[in-house]
Amino acid sequence: MTVATISDRTIRRAESFMLALWAVAVIAATVQQGIVRQNNNYLIFRAASLHLLHGLDLYAAYPALHFDFYKYSPTFALLFLPFAVIPLALSIFLWNALNAGALYAAMGMVLPRRGALVARALVFLDLFGSLQNVQSNGLVAALIIMTFAAYERRHSVLGGFAVAVGTCIKVFPLAGASFAIFHPRKVRVGLALAASILVLLLMPLLVTSPAMLLAHYASWHAIETKDALDRGFTVMQMAELLFHGNWPNWPQQVGGTLLLVAPVLLRRDRWSEWSFRLTYLCSVLLFCVIFNHQAESPTFVIAVAGAAIWFAALERPTRMEWALLAFIVVCTILASSDAMPRDVQRAFFDRYRFKTVPCAVLWVVLQVRLWKGGSRRQMGERHQLDIPAAQPREHGRRA
DSSP, rough: HHHHHHHHHHHHHHHHHHHHHHHHHHHHHHHIIIIIIOOOOHHHHHHHHHHHHOOTTTTTTOTTTTTSSSOOOHHHHHHHHHSSSSSSHHHHHHHHHHHHOOOOHHHHSSSSSHHHHHHHHHHHHHHHHHHHHSSSSOOOOOHHHHHHHHHTTTOHHHHHHHHHHHHOOSGGGGGGGGGGGSSSSHHHHHHHHHHHHHHHHHHGGGTOHHOOOOHHHHHHHHHHHHHHHHOSSSHHHHHHHHHOOOOOHHHHHHHHHHHHHHHHHGGGGGOOOHHHHHHHHHHHHHHHTOTTOOOGGGHHHHHHHHHHHHHHHOSSSSHHHHOOOOHIIIIIISSSSSSSSSSHHIIITTTTTTHHHHHHHHHHHHOOOOOOOOTTSOOOGGGGSSSOOOOGGGTOOOO
C-alpha cells in the first residue's frame, strides 16, 4: 500500500466526518429553531412570501406574526415561497440544508480536496451560528464563490445568474460581478448579468400586478434608506469608536470599494495568475462583511469563508500567517461562540465590535498582496483545479 493510497483514504475519511458534522449541524439547528422554538427571522421570511402572494405590503409591520421588518427583495419572497407553504420544522431543515450544502459544495469548486477540507473545518462554527439564526448567509457566501468559479470556467450565464440571485437576497453580493474583470468576453458577461437581474427583478409579476410590484420596490428602497444609517460590525463602526465621529457610511463604503478594485484594475499584468484571482475572491468575501452596514455576528460566515479559503490555499504558511489565522480564530470565530466567556463577549467583543478587527487586518493584508504579489508557491498550484487557464491576450476581444 502506497503513501498516496493511505493519504487518499485518510482524506476520504476526513471528508466523510466533515460531511457528517455539517449534517449534524443542520439537524441540531433545525431542532433548536423549528421544534424547541420558532425562529423570528424565519417567520419573517415565510410571512413575506405569503404577503406577496396575497397582495399585501411586504415591508409593513406585522406584530401579530413576528417582530422587526422584512428587508429582502420582492424576488426573494417569491423564491422563498416553496419553503413558506410546508410545515415549519421541515421548512427550516430544508432551508438550512440548502445553506450548508451550497457552501460545502462551493468550497470544493475553488480548492483542491485537502484545501476544501481545511476551509470547511475553519468555517464550520460560523456556519453553525448562521444556521442557528436560520439566515441566508451561508447561501450568500456560496453564491459569491460560485460566481467566481463560474466566471473562471467561462460560464457567463451561470455566473450572471449567481450574482443576480445573491443580489436579490442581499444587495452586497453584487460585488461578485467584479469577478467578470478577469473574463475575456466582458460584453457577453455584461449582457448575461443584466438579463439575469432584469428577469429576477420582474419575476414577482408571476403572482402580483405591476403597480403592486412598483409599490413593493418603493417600500424596499425606503426601508433600505433608513437602514443605511446603521453601522453594524463594520469598519465604519470601528472608525466611529476610534475617532468619535458621526460620519455617513457611504463615503467610507465608496472608499473601500475603490481600494478593493484598484489593484485589480491597475495590475492587469497579474490577471493570468491563479493566486492573484483567488486572493481577490477572498478579499471580496471579507469586503462584503466589513463594509456592509447591516453586518451582524451571523453575517461573519461570509468573511470567515474568505479567510478560510485564503489560509487553505497557502502551501507553506509563514509564522505571520499562522499568527493571523490564530487572531481570526480567537477574535472572530470563537468570539461569539460558547467557548468565549459571556462576560468577555458582552464587555469587549460586542461593545467594541471587535470581531471586525481581525477580518479588517486580513483584508488589508490581501490588498497589499494584490499590489505586491508574493511567492509563487504561497497559494495552491493551478493544476490542482479543473479550471481553464487564463488567456490574458483575449481580454480586449469583443463577444
